[in-house]
Amino acid sequence: MEKTVNYVAVAAVGDLREGFLTEHEVEGRAVVVAATAEGIHVYDAMCPHSDFRFGASRLRLGCEIECQMHGARFKADGTGAVTKGPAKEPLEVLDSRVVDGVVEVLVDWLI
Known part of the structure; x- marks a missing residue:
């Protein structure tokens, strides 16, 4: 039996602001x-x-x-490279x- 993976909608691009981080729940993650x-x-x-959730915030220096x-x-x-520790x-x-203006993420963690 072949397992399939799907992309799932996360957010509309129009709802995102440059220089910001937004948090979303996708298929339990x-x-x-x-x-x-x-x-x-x-x-x-x-x-x-630290297993600490980032949450919504402004990106430092925009990046x-x-x-x-x-x-x-x-x-x-x-x-996702580390630019400053302790990580x-x-x-x-x-x-x-x-x-079509929607951010989608590959939901491969359900396989």
């Missing part, structure tokens, strides 16, 4: 959407350092996600796309 001048990217909503627990920072450019692991980047 908290995710965050970062809208930057370079594009829109989706990440797991938990900081890999970094900052954890409010310990100040760890991550690139919001689709890599050592990058954010989990989720496969996403924009279709």
Whole structure:
């Protein structure tokens, strides 16, 4: 039996503000959407350092996600790379796309 994976709608692009992070629930998982001048990217909503949820916030310098627990920072450019500790692991980047003005995320964690 072949398992299928689907993209699921997360948010309308028109509802996102450049320079901000928004939190959403998708198929039982908290995710965050970062809208930057370079594009829109989706990440797991938990900081890999402290298991603290990011929640909705302004992106630092318009391009970094900052954890409010310990100040760890991550690139919001689709890599999730650490830019400031104490975190050592990058954010989990989720496969996403924009279709007809809607951000969709690949729901592969249900397989």
